[in-house]
Amino acid sequence: MPRPRHSLKGRQCGEEVxxxxxxxxxxxxxxxxxxxVLLFADESEALTHPCxxxxxxxxxxxxxxxxxxxxRKVAMMGALDWRDxxxxxxxxxxRRSADFAAFLENLDHPxxxxxxxxxxxxxIVQGNGPIHTGKATRAAPAARAHWPSVGWLPEYAPxxxxxxxxxxxxxxxxxxxxxxxxxxxxxxxxxxxxxxxNVERKPNPLANQRLSx
Numbered sequence: 394m395p396r397p398r399h400s401l402k403g404r405q406c407g408e409e410v411x412x413x414x415x416x417x418x419x420x421x422x423x424x425x426x427x428x429x430v431l432l433f434a435d436e437s438e439a440l441t442h443p444c445x446x447x448x449x450x451x452x453x454x455x456x457x458x459x460x461x462x463x464x465r466k467v468a469m470m471g472a473l474d475w476r477d478x479x480x481x482x483x484x485x486x487x488r489r490s491a492d493f494a495a496f497l498e499n500l501d502h503p504x505x506x507x508x509x510x511x512x513x514x515x516x517i518v519q520g521n522g523p524i525h526t527g528k529a530t531r532a533a534p535a536a537r538a539h540w541p542s543v544g545w546l547p548e549y550a551p552x553x554x555x556x557x558x559x560x561x562x563x564x565x566x567x568x569x570x571x572x573x574x575x576x577x578x579x580x581x582x583x584x585x586x587x588x589x590x591n592v593e594r595k596p597n598p599l600a601n602q603r604l605s606x
Contacts, residue, residue: 409547417553420516420544424476427513430504431475432541433556434497434519436488439568440464441579446569460572467579470496472504472517473556478594480559482587484580490527497533506540518544520554563590 424431442464468488472481483499485492497517506512517534519525534543551557567586573579 404549406547410550410553413547413550413553416544417518420518421475427476430513430515432472432500432504432515432517433475433554434470434472434517435554435556435560436471436493436524437469437560437564438466438488439469439564439579439583440466441573441576443572444564444569446565465576465579467576467583468492469560469583471556471560472496472500473559475555478596479591480556480563480587480594482583484583486576488524490524491529493524494527494529494533497530498537500541501537504541505537512540515541516544517541518546518554520546520551521548559590559594563587566590 420429420431423429441462442460468485470483470485470488470493473479474481481500481503483496485495500517504515524530534541546553563583563586567590568582571582573582
């Protein structure tokens with residue numbers, strides 16, 4: 394069934410979105426069976442000023458949060474292991490093609506092949522934005538074509554990237570309503586939040602086991 398595209402009507406290519414959706418469903422089935430490692434990659438950012446999440450206010454009231462100075466940001470480059478529900482994040486001062494390329498190189502250790510150890514094929518799903526299609530970004534996976542293959546998402550289709558939901562959880566439940574003194578403080582909090590989020594999202598090993606008397 395075609396998915397609704399009300400917010401991006403006129404910008405998405407419906408046929409392409411539906412085609413990629415079917416392909417992702419197949420990839421997820423492969424990952425669930427343990428045949429591949431499926432990573433959803435993307436970037437985001439966090440601010441030193443408070444990020445409002447859910448808050449109460451009187452109807453018609455302009456909700457504002459006071460914060461000193463000018464907001465500064467920390468860029469977050471991330472990959473979500475779809476099956477293990479583990480989020481891998483690197484932070485940087487900028488959000489450029491070279492930063493995302495450096496992050497892809499850092500995935501060599503947790504996700505790349507290791508001598509003498511069997512490893513399932515790795516598929517990295519990412520968007521078609523400028524940061525992903527720049528020369529530096531394309532060179533990173535090309536240089537290590539022996540282990541990851543890249544699955545490109547269609548333009549204007551963030552709903553197909555499963556990491557988007559995790560970014561929202563990270564900001565709404567771990568970084569919201571806080572004022573950070575500087576970017577170093579924010580950077581440390583981001584990594585602590587990622588660790589906490591991974592503990593929360595870790596699959597329950599007893600979920601599919603039966604208890605016998």
